[in-house]
Amino acid sequence: MTNSDFFAARDIHEACTRLSQSGKEAHILAGGTDLMVAINRRRLFPHKLIYIGQSGMDAIEVKDGHLVIGAAATHTAVIQSKAVKDHAGLLVDACCSIGSKAIRNIGTIGGNICNASPAADAATALLALGAEVKLVSAHGERAIALKDFFTGPGETVLQPDELLKEIILPLTKGDSRWGWLKVGQRKADVIGIATAAVSLRLEHGTCRDVRIALGAVAPTPLFAAKASAMLEGRTADESLISEVAQAAADETSPIDDARGSAWYRKQICGVLVKRILTAATK
Amino acid sequence: MPVLELKVNGNDCQVLVEHTTSLLEVLREKLMILSPKMGCNTGDCGACSVILDGMLVHSCITPAMVASGKEVITLEGISASGELHPLQKAFQDNHATQCGFCTPGMIMAAKALLDENPKPTEPQIKKALSGNLCRCTGYKKIVESVMAASADNPASGS
Amino acid sequence: MALEVVGKRALKYDGMSHITGQSRYVDDILIPGTLTVKAFRSPVHKGRMKSIDTSKAENMPGVAGVITYRDVPHNAYGMEPDQPVLVEKDIRYKGEPIAAVAAINEKVAYAALDRIVVDIEEEEPVFDPLKAMEPDAPKVRPEGNVYMFGSEPFKKVYIGDIDEGFRKADHIIEETYFYPDMEHSALETQVSLAVPEAMGKLTIYTVSQARNFHLGMLAGILKLGGDALQCECINEWSGKTRSSWRGKTGMNRVRLEGYAVGGGFGGKNELHADHITALLALKTARPCKWRWTREEELLYSTHRGPWYVTIKDGVMNDGRIIARYVKSIHDGGAYIGFNAYAAGKFSYFVNGPYYVPNLRCEGYCVFTNKPVASTMRGFAVAPGTFAVEVQMHKIAEKLGMDPWELRFKNAILKGDQLVTRQVMKDPSLVETMQALAKRAGVTLPDHLMRMTSESNQRI
Numbered sequence: 001m002t003n004s005d006f007f008a009a010r011d012i013h014e015a016c017t018r019l020s021q022s023g024k025e026a027h028i029l030a031g032g033t034d035l036m037v038a039i040n041r042r043r044l045f046p047h048k049l050i051y052i053g054q055s056g057m058d059a060i061e062v063k064d065g066h067l068v069i070g071a072a073a074t075h076t077a078v079i080q081s082k083a084v085k086d087h088a089g090l091l092v093d094a095c096c097s098i099g100s101k102a103i104r105n106i107g108t109i110g111g112n113i114c115n116a117s118p119a120a121d122a123a124t125a126l127l128a129l130g131a132e133v134k135l136v137s138a139h140g141e142r143a144i145a146l147k148d149f150f151t152g153p154g155e156t157v158l159q160p161d162e163l164l165k166e167i168i169l170p171l172t173k174g175d176s177r178w179g180w181l182k183v184g185q186r187k188a189d190v191i192g193i194a195t196a197a198v199s200l201r202l203e204h205g206t207c208r209d210v211r212i213a214l215g216a217v218a219p220t221p222l223f224a225a226k227a228s229a230m231l232e233g234r235t236a237d238e239s240l241i242s243e244v245a246q247a248a249a250d251e252t253s254p255i256d257d258a259r260g261s262a263w264y265r266k267q268i269c270g271v272l273v274k275r276i277l278t279a280a281t282k
Numbered sequence: 283m284p285v286l287e288l289k290v291n292g293n294d295c296q297v298l299v300e301h302t303t304s305l306l307e308v309l310r311e312k313l314m315i316l317s318p319k320m321g322c323n324t325g326d327c328g329a330c331s332v333i334l335d336g337m338l339v340h341s342c343i344t345p346a347m348v349a350s351g352k353e354v355i356t357l358e359g360i361s362a363s364g365e366l367h368p369l370q371k372a373f374q375d376n377h378a379t380q381c382g383f384c385t386p387g388m389i390m391a392a393k394a395l396l397d398e399n400p401k402p403t404e405p406q407i408k409k410a411l412s413g414n415l416c417r418c419t420g421y422k423k424i425v426e427s428v429m430a431a432s433a434d435n436p437a438s439g440s
Numbered sequence: 441m442a443l444e445v446v447g448k449r450a451l452k453y454d455g456m457s458h459i460t461g462q463s464r465y466v467d468d469i470l471i472p473g474t475l476t477v478k479a480f481r482s483p484v485h486k487g488r489m490k491s492i493d494t495s496k497a498e499n500m501p502g503v504a505g506v507i508t509y510r511d512v513p514h515n516a517y518g519m520e521p522d523q524p525v526l527v528e529k530d531i532r533y534k535g536e537p538i539a540a541v542a543a544i545n546e547k548v549a550y551a552a553l554d555r556i557v558v559d560i561e562e563e564e565p566v567f568d569p570l571k572a573m574e575p576d577a578p579k580v581r582p583e584g585n586v587y588m589f590g591s592e593p594f595k596k597v598y599i600g601d602i603d604e605g606f607r608k609a610d611h612i613i614e615e616t617y618f619y620p621d622m623e624h625s626a627l628e629t630q631v632s633l634a635v636p637e638a639m640g641k642l643t644i645y646t647v648s649q650a651r652n653f654h655l656g657m658l659a660g661i662l663k664l665g666g667d668a669l670q671c672e673c674i675n676e677w678s679g680k681t682r683s684s685w686r687g688k689t690g691m692n693r694v695r696l697e698g699y700a701v702g703g704g705f706g707g708k709n710e711l712h713a714d715h716i717t718a719l720l721a722l723k724t725a726r727p728c729k730w731r732w733t734r735e736e737e738l739l740y741s742t743h744r745g746p747w748y749v750t751i752k753d754g755v756m757n758d759g760r761i762i763a764r765y766v767k768s769i770h771d772g773g774a775y776i777g778f779n780a781y782a783a784g785k786f787s788y789f790v791n792g793p794y795y796v797p798n799l800r801c802e803g804y805c806v807f808t809n810k811p812v813a814s815t816m817r818g819f820a821v822a823p824g825t826f827a828v829e830v831q832m833h834k835i836a837e838k839l840g841m842d843p844w845e846l847r848f849k850n851a852i853l854k855g856d857q858l859v860t861r862q863v864m865k866d867p868s869l870v871e872t873m874q875a876l877a878k879r880a881g882v883t884l885p886d887h888l889m890r891m892t893s894e895s896n897q898r899i
Contacts, residue, residue, distance in 0.1 A: 005301035006284045006347045029345060033325060036343035039302050040323045041735070042550065049301045053348060076337075100413025101391070103325060105337040106344065188412030189326055316468040317461030319702070321627045322734040329627055357461035370459040374451060382458030383465065383627040383702030417627050417703045 071110025179276030291359030605763025609754030628702020664690025745813025
């Protein structure tokens with residue numbers, strides 16, 4: 001299968017080699033739940049597809065003190081994984097809110113990240129989990145913080161010859177708390193109007209490793225650095241939570257679009273952060 | 283043009299496809315399996331839902347080549363040796379169809395649920411069917427049908 | 441004679457077909473050699489098409505035929521034939537079909553669309569019906585943006601003397617209600633398959649909800665019977681004699697076959713695709729199938745048009761509505777379709793199920809540069825019902841009265857004359873509300889539960 005327009009890579013090396021040969025002519029296909037929509041709507045006309053759905057890039061395991069999720073792991077696999085449940089419950093919650101069962105069965109974590117929608121659910125949760133991503137090409141590999149991966153709506157630092165290989169998460173320790181809230185026009189099959197993901201650890205009432213991330217309220221999934229720092233090392237009470245929620249909302253730069261207004265988005269994401277923090281710090 | 287080999291409702295099939303041909307196109311236009319419907323072509327309505335290697339998928343956004351070497355089950359394939367599947371019987375007895383366009387996808391989504399969870403609760407049914415739109419019935423009788431079928435369903439599913 | 445079915449449980453006769461996946465919809469009909477149809481649609485909301493050149497599309501390998509207005513024997517249809525099948529000069533809404541191609545597959549069809557060259561002079565559109573009613577608004581159509589019902593710019597129904605009623609009333613309660621436009625979005629989109637038969641005949645596999653209607657329209661468009669395609673009829677809501685689209689001969693040469701339809705809800709009451717597939721089938725001598733995409737369906741298919749309804753009621757202290765003035769503005773989009781009829785129909789129902797002795801309704805049908813509005817569940821009545829019932833709540837609120845009591849008080853009784861001059865013989869709002877209250881677990885006071893619809897029962 002050398003000149004085929006549809007190349008099913010048997011492993012990541014084959015995929016990388018093929019990608020470096022095809023350059024911009026080829027698109028990576030994992031689950032296709034974003035790619036095929038673009039193709040069917042005639043927004044994209046890929047000459048070639050490199051299929052990585054059966055390349056072994058879907059392993060989910062605890063390795064070297066980290067939780068490593070293969071980019072081609074489906075949302076369903078992530079939701080059903082004991083390792084993810086134990087160390088990244090926030091990701092389970094976020095993935096449960098993606099699409100519908102049929103979408104989750106075939107759509108992948110890596111696809112959600114690389115599609116880089118500002119409203120990407122898995123990506124937003126992963127920001128709050130302090131994820132790192134490993135990018136590989138035929139020439140080598142690099143690891144970067146997910147925070148530094150997105151550059152704009154639908155845009156990332158991924159080079160034309162690079163693949164997203166895996167997502168690396170720290171293991172949970174201590175009293176881990178989290179929350180995921182998504183506001184949408186229905187409870188399934190929707191792009192969020194605004195989403196909030198929070199992860200933290202409680203140490204004798206003090207909040208540590210606080211990470212607040214927001215979706216659909218900025219050009220990319222947003223890591224609310226100022227709001228997160230505001231809570232770090234402090235004890236949460238009602239007034240601090242309100243301050244932090246407001247700070248998070250202040251960091252956003254939402255737009256008006258068919259799903260909601262900028263004004264509403266700014267309001268609601270503050271509400272979501274407040275709700276999550278109130279529940280998570282009890 | 284790649285050659286796609288797959289099993290559909292128990293039959294081995296070989297079709298020529300393009301790299302971006304969807305599984306829905308293969309089923310409807312090449313294999314004349316017409317129960318999966320084109321409602322939106324973007325994976326939003328579920329009318330095209332089929333079961334691929336035991337997993338519910340939207341065939342309109344599944345590249346056909348992804349089904350290579352796999353097994354597809356459609357509504358035509360769920361009646362064991364001419365007997366109606368409990369879901370089919372329940373949909374008929376409980377008036378869960380009106381125009382019928384959502385029915386194939388809806389039954390496949392319900393079957394995928396019962397295969398995994400033979401005795402679902404009502405919220406579980408609703409969540410499982412949340413990828414399937416119906417513009418006629420208001421869903422109530424569909425959910426009742428799935429409940430009724432799960433009461434009849436042998437625990438192993440079929 | 442004993443009733444055999446009424447009161448008994450009956451299973452849906454096509455249920456078995458649906459649950460076994462055997463139901464056949466138009467897109468399931470597979471005929472070898474069928475061409476795929478795609479439409480070239482206006483990219484602008486309003487404009488004039490100065491020229492169109494389809495030669496490059498026609499010459500593409502795989503393209504069997506392209507049609508423009510030049511290929512349409514009679515390029516006007518509709519309840520009052522004002523709508524072209526394909527744009528000849530004036531573009532009235534974004535997405536209006538200008539040309540259509542029939543090709544061997546979808547890829548070629550889309551590529552052919554890209555090769556059609558049009559010269560369009562864009563003009564300023566108007567979207568807001570209230571703006572469209574202003575004298576200096578862009579003209580959606582030459583006759584003006586407001587439909588004339590005879591000599592008046594609105595459908596007028598009235599009974600009694602509302603000015604006198606308002607003078608006598610203890611309270612005046614006025615409110616404007618907005619009922620937004622809605623899209624049916626049936627799960628099956630518009631689909632049409634036209635198959636040329638022997639001797640110039642045509643079979644069209646259609647999703648039409650109104651096949652006899654459309655048969656007549658198609659005969660007119662296709663001029664199947666030669667020139668005898670018009671008959672005079674009194675257009676009742678305009679009061680003028682108008683020519684109709686109905687072809688008197690030639691309808692026997694077109695056969696509309698209906699299969700299972702994947703939902704209509706009023707969205708398949710207008711010609712969307714059948715006329716265009718028919719023309720292409722005749723031109724190419726091959727079966728032509730056009731399946732609208734979901735995007736086309738949501739953007740360009742007919743939808744329920746929005747209504748602005750102002751209700752001004754003169755109400756007595758005891759809750760009786762003695763005078764009602766309604767001004768309704770129906771935004772019908774770019775063409776007449778059923779919209780003039782809608783404005784008229786609406787005005788017959790503005791009393792709701794209540795007796796209002798003095799009533800005047802002015803129902804406007806307004807044109808805007810948007811796709812055509814048309815029928816949808818409870819056509820022209822649901823928007824009015826919404827306005828009337830919310831108004832009842834507002835009246836009850838204002839008077840500090842129980843909303844049930846208010847409705848019983850104003851219920852139509854035997855012998856009441858409505859604005860349509862009908863004298864009610866057998867009304868039953870009273871009994872219906874009593875049964876409803878029981879069902880809803882609401883205990884109504886005795887005097888309401890004792891009431892009947894007899895004429896002497898007014899409370």
